[in-house]
Amino acid sequence: MTGPAASARPDAPAGDEAPALEVHGLTVHYGDVLALDDVSLTLRRGTVCGLIGMNGSGKSTLFKAIMGTVHPDRGSVAIAGRTPRQARRAGVVGYVPQSEEVDWAFPLSVHDVVMMGRYGYQGFTRRPRPADRAAVAEALERVELADLADRRIGALSGGQRKRAFVARGLAQGADVLLLDEPFAGVDRPSERTISELLRELAAGGATVLVSSHDLEALPRLADEVILLLRRVLLHGSPDEALQPEQLARAFGLDLTGRSED
Amino acid sequence: MPVVDFLLEPLGYDFMQRAFLVTVTAAIVCGVLSCWLVLIGWSLMGDAVSHAVLPGVVLAYLLGTPFAVGALVFGLGAVALIFLVRATSRVKGDAAIGVVFTTLFALGLVLISVVPSQTDLGHILFGNLLGVSAADLVQVLVLGAVTLAILVLKRRDLTLYAFDPTHAHAIGLNPKALGALLLALLALTVVVALQAVGVVLVVAMVIIPGATAYLLTDRFARMLVIAPAIAAVCAIVGIYASYYLDAASGGMVVLTMGVAFALAYLFAPRHGVVGRRVLAARRRRAATAAAVSQPDPARVG
Numbered sequence: 001m002t003g004p005a006a007s008a009r010p011d012a013p014a015g016d017e018a019p020a021l022e023v024h025g026l027t028v029h030y031g032d033v034l035a036l037d038d039v040s041l042t043l044r045r046g047t048v049c050g051l052i053g054m055n056g057s058g059k060s061t062l063f064k065a066i067m068g069t070v071h072p073d074r075g076s077v078a079i080a081g082r083t084p085r086q087a088r089r090a091g092v093v094g095y096v097p098q099s100e101e102v103d104w105a106f107p108l109s110v111h112d113v114v115m116m117g118r119y120g121y122q123g124f125t126r127r128p129r130p131a132d133r134a135a136v137a138e139a140l141e142r143v144e145l146a147d148l149a150d151r152r153i154g155a156l157s158g159g160q161r162k163r164a165f166v167a168r169g170l171a172q173g174a175d176v177l178l179l180d181e182p183f184a185g186v187d188r189p190s191e192r193t194i195s196e197l198l199r200e201l202a203a204g205g206a207t208v209l210v211s212s213h214d215l216e217a218l219p220r221l222a223d224e225v226i227l228l229l230r231r232v233l234l235h236g237s238p239d240e241a242l243q244p245e246q247l248a249r250a251f252g253l254d255l256t257g258r259s260e261d
Numbered sequence: 262m263p264v265v266d267f268l269l270e271p272l273g274y275d276f277m278q279r280a281f282l283v284t285v286t287a288a289i290v291c292g293v294l295s296c297w298l299v300l301i302g303w304s305l306m307g308d309a310v311s312h313a314v315l316p317g318v319v320l321a322y323l324l325g326t327p328f329a330v331g332a333l334v335f336g337l338g339a340v341a342l343i344f345l346v347r348a349t350s351r352v353k354g355d356a357a358i359g360v361v362f363t364t365l366f367a368l369g370l371v372l373i374s375v376v377p378s379q380t381d382l383g384h385i386l387f388g389n390l391l392g393v394s395a396a397d398l399v400q401v402l403v404l405g406a407v408t409l410a411i412l413v414l415k416r417r418d419l420t421l422y423a424f425d426p427t428h429a430h431a432i433g434l435n436p437k438a439l440g441a442l443l444l445a446l447l448a449l450t451v452v453v454a455l456q457a458v459g460v461v462l463v464v465a466m467v468i469i470p471g472a473t474a475y476l477l478t479d480r481f482a483r484m485l486v487i488a489p490a491i492a493a494v495c496a497i498v499g500i501y502a503s504y505y506l507d508a509a510s511g512g513m514v515v516l517t518m519g520v521a522f523a524l525a526y527l528f529a530p531r532h533g534v535v536g537r538r539v540l541a542a543r544r545r546r547a548a549t550a551a552a553v554s555q556p557d558p559a560r561v562g
Contacts, residue, residue, distance in 0.1 A: 067431050089433040097427060106300060106424050107481045116421050120432035126417035152479045172432060 018081030020045045020176050020207035021066065026075030028061050035061040037231040039075070043209065043224075045175070048202045050222035051211040052241065054251050057229045059211040063178050066209075067093060079176055087176075091120045094169025096162060096179040104154035110164045111149040114139055117172035132171075139170035143197060159190025166197060176207045183214040195221040215242060271504045279393040280500060284514060286405040287454035287466060288496035292489030293412050294450045295471030296481065297443060301423045304468050305355060306340075306444070309362035311451045311463035313339030315369025318385050318455070323376055329400045329452045336448030339365055366460075388459035388511030390500070401453055408449040411442075419443055420481055457496075458511035466492065469518040476522075476529040495521050 021043040028036040036058045043049050053059050064070035066077055068084035079087035087093050094117070117139070118132040128136075140146045143163040148156065153164060162182045169177050177198075183191050195217055198208050202223070210221065218225060218238045225241035227233040227250040234246055241247075271277040298307055314332040321331025339361055346357040373382050384392065393401075412419070418439055421429050426436035447467065454463045474488035499514030506513070530536045 067427070069427065069430055085433075088431060091432055093431050095428055095431045097425065101427070103300070103424065107475065107479045107484060108420070108424060109480065112481070113424075116425070116428060117432070119417065119421060119429075119434065125414050126421075168428070 017045065018078065019043060020047075020080055021209065022078040023062075023066070024076045024078075026062070026065055026077065027073045028058075028065055028070055029073055030061075034230060036065065036072070039228075039232055041226060041232055041235055043176075043207050045207050046202050046205050047223045048198050048208040048210065048221055050218050050225040050238065050241075051209055051228060052213075052215070052218070052225055052250060053211075053228035054213075057250070059228055060180060062228065063095075063180055063209075063211065066178060067095060089120070091172050092175050094166075094172050094174025094177045096165040096169065096177065096182055098180045099158070099161070099185055101180075102153075102161075104161075106153065108153050109150050110140070110145055110153055110156065110167075111136060113153050113164055114149075114167045114171050117168040117170070117174075120172065135171045135173070136167075139167040142170055143167040157190065158186045159194060162186060162190075162194055163197065166194070166201075170201070174206070176209070177201065179208065179210045181211055181213065183212055183217055191217050192220070215247070218242065268501075271501065276391050276393065277500075277504065279395070279398050280390040280510065281497065283393050283398060283401050284390060284457040284496040284500055284510075285493050286401055287457040288470070288492035288514075289489040290405045290409050290412070290450050290453050291463075291466035292470035292474075292492030293409060293485060294446060295467045295469070295492075296474065296484045296488050297419050297423050297471075298447070298467055299471035299475055300481075301443075303447075304464070305358050306343075307447060307451075307467040308464040309343065309358045310336045310339055310444075310448050311455075311460055311467075313362045313365040314448075314451060314455065315366050315385065315460050316372055317369075318460070319369055319372040319376065323372075327396070327400055328455070329404055332452040332455055333448055335365065336451055337445060340444045340448060369460075384459070385455075386459050386461050387509060388455070388457055388462070390457055390503075390510040393456055397456055401456060404449055405453045408446055408453060412446060415439075415442065416485060458514055462511050462515045465515040465518060469515070469522050470495075473518070473522045473525045476525040476532045479531070491521055492518065 019042045021041070023039055023041045026036050026039040027034075039058070039062065051059050051062065061070060065072050066079070066084065068077075068088060077084050079092055082090065082092065084093075114136045115128060115132065118128065118135060119126045122128065122132065137146070140149050143166055145160060145163055145167060148160065153161065156164060162179075166177065166179075179198075182194060186194065191214065198210065198221065202208055212218070218241070222238050224236065225238050226235045227241055227246060229250055229252060233249050234241055272281070298304060314336045317331035317333070317335030318328050319331075321328045324331075343357050343361045346352055346361060347354050350357075352360070373385075381389070418429075418434065419442070421434070422436055422439035422443065426440075429436040429439065450467060451463050454466045458466055470488040470492035471484065473491050474484040477487055478484055495517040496514050499517040500510055502508065502517065503510040503513035525533060527533050527535050531540065
């Protein structure tokens with residue numbers, strides 16, 4: 001169970017383009033608690049990667065470190081060859097939050113939320129320009145929510161809400177999309193729709209990192225899977241990751257008293 | 262015409278004109294700001310900042326500086342202190358707020374009691390609308406205009422901050438700076454509203470209009486219009502009522518806002534208690550009618 005060895009990637013990055021995401025030796029503590037231990041991983045452009053682990057395995061911390069809201073003790077993150085700060089400024093990173101993090105009673109329409117993807121490109125008052133409106137319309141078309149653009153965001157179904165936030169990332173022009181538990185509270189047909197959408201985006205060159213508990217969705221969603229338990233246990237194909245003994249390690253079945261939720 | 266006389270009579274007095282101007286200005290600024298406070302859940306913060314300015318106002322009178330300066334210093338100081346206590350101790354956020362603002366408020370009360378001055382405690386605590394000087398009016402109008410301008414120009418960023426600070430960070434904005442901006446604007450707003458309703462009731466002005474508008478619309482852009490409109494109307498109605506009933510002006514303005522909220526709470530079309538029932542009943546009737554008019558497909562088949 002050595003961290004660095006487990007970070008071996010399935011393929012070398014294509015050409016001399018920088019990988020979409022390169023994490024090296026990332027270690028994060030919350031006080032005395034070790035949240036991430038020497039995590040290294042590389043994602044190529046155009047891949048969908050499932051990030052699997054139980055609660056407290058460090059999935060959210062890894063997302064936060066990639067976005068730069070958590071400062072690591074050690075290690076580095078490079079997004080498309082840039083520092084996280086440069087990447088944020090360039091609008092490279094799109095984030096789809098967990099359902100619990102969103103106030104669904106907030107009086108904003110789907111269109112309003114997707115427009116927020118454009119704020120990084122707008123002036124002092126974030127007044128939308130025709131190009132912004134076009135990008136929002138196109139993103140909504142892409143996730144098939146154009147008809148519901150004026151609907152309040154909280155009035156959408158679970159799956160539609162996720163697609164709206166993906167559309168925000170599209171309007172932003174994000175090359176790297178981070179989705180935190182997008183399938184929680186989403187029914188099976190909607191999960192399929194979202195999975196298909198993410199596959200299409202990856203085919204178009206985007207890189208998608210999806211944290212999930214949903215093992216059933218993995219094979220049709222992900223090109224590769226990372227099993228995380230504070231360190232990278234495995235980075236391989238969905239088939240490899242779904243081996244019972246691998247899952248047992250990831251979900252800490254040998255640790256009494258720990259349970260996934 | 263008696264109605265016209267009724268409306269014009271108070272305006273014949275200079276002090277009443279100033280009272281109207283100060284209150285409506287305060288109401289509009291407070292109304293706009295309240296939209297974000299209500300959605301973020303910062304009501305207690307509004308309460309804290311408004312109480313914490315008390316020692317600043319007393320000291321300003323003592324030193325002969327404009328009251329707005331003292332109030333602003335203590336309003337911003339209170340916010341900074343709350344965040345310091347929260348960040349550097351294990352005390353939770355609401356407790357930090359409670360400790361800081363009550364202590365500062367107590368300091369203000371003590372200052373008033375020991376400092377010999379012509380300052381009337383009641384005027385600071387409950388507003389002194391009828392004693393607004395021309396200089397006070399200028400302070401309120403200038404600060405109000407500046408605050409409102411910043412709120413309106415940065416409204417989209419503030420809404421993004423309220424809705425999804427993580428996304429704000431992800432696209433390279435600085436959510437901490439936006440939060441600090443909103444708190445600074447809260448301190449400014451409190452200062453603007455201080456003379457109209459006093460330290461104790463300012464919090465009503467920065468909460469009730471937003472809460473009322475939130476019951477009336479599902480569009481944030483509309484909330485930003487509805488809240489100040491309601492606040493301004495309530496301010497005007499409240500001042501007339503206080504003039505003719507010879508009642509406390511600050512109290513009357515806030516009471517009017519409370520009534521407006523109660524009406525929205527009951528009768529708002531979609532989110533009111535009664536409105537919701539009516540809507541549900543209408544839906545049920547429509548569903549029953551549809552079921553009756555449509556033959557059962559199983560039997561037809």
